Amino acid sequence: MRHVQAPDPLSRAFFARSPIVVAEALLGTLVCHRLSGDGLLTATIEEVEAYFGPADLASHARAGRTARTRPMFGPPGHAYVYRLYGVHWAFNVVAHEPGEDAGAVLVRAVLPVAGVEAQRLRRARPHDRVERLGAGPGRVCQALGITGDDSGRDLTAGAPLWIAPPPFARDDDESREVLVGPRVNVAYAGEWADRPYRLGLAGSPALSRPFVTPSPDGRADSRPARHHRR
């Protein structure tokens, strides 16, 4: 396999902003995981969700600081990994402004870049198309080999797990356009369930599911919500 120069990690300051700002900034960036045996696995972030502090009824921080959620209340730029439905892992990046107590960005979908075959073999369904290997929070962790052991890890310190700036220019396609919608499966969160905190790259083949915005009459709109160009 071709040797790949490991890119530098994003700085602490990148993550020390509002979760929704960090969420949008993370689109197109590169998750890097160096694993003994598989070498360097990388994938671009295609879809994210922002979660705020205790006031956000959809956020794990709503219950306050617990053993599980401790990383969310810690310094920005660390990983928060938790078990979902007792089956899957989900990968978050801790992000909040200085002075705020908690916040994180859930990585819902990635597109494998380096170590694609290794990522394929890690998946329960290795026959999936590359574009679908990381299309969902659980799939992200399976493909990249991220587990609960990584929770609390500093993502700004480089190997073994870090996030690097976008590796590709996206000037000439519509992937720079950002889709916006409500977060997935947080209906229990009252008014917070409807807030537009799910972001994705328009035209990405790796989205976990389509973006659909509710229209004022309550029916689903057939067109995805469009955001400004970046």
Next chain:
DNA sequence: TGATTGATGTACT
């Protein structure tokens, strides 16, 4: 000490 609950994915009809 026991019961419920998910920021889901996969297999199956």
Next chain:
DNA sequence: GTACATCAATCAC
């Protein structure tokens, strides 16, 4: 479209 695996964290006694 529906069923269900599978379990840590959390909450109700």
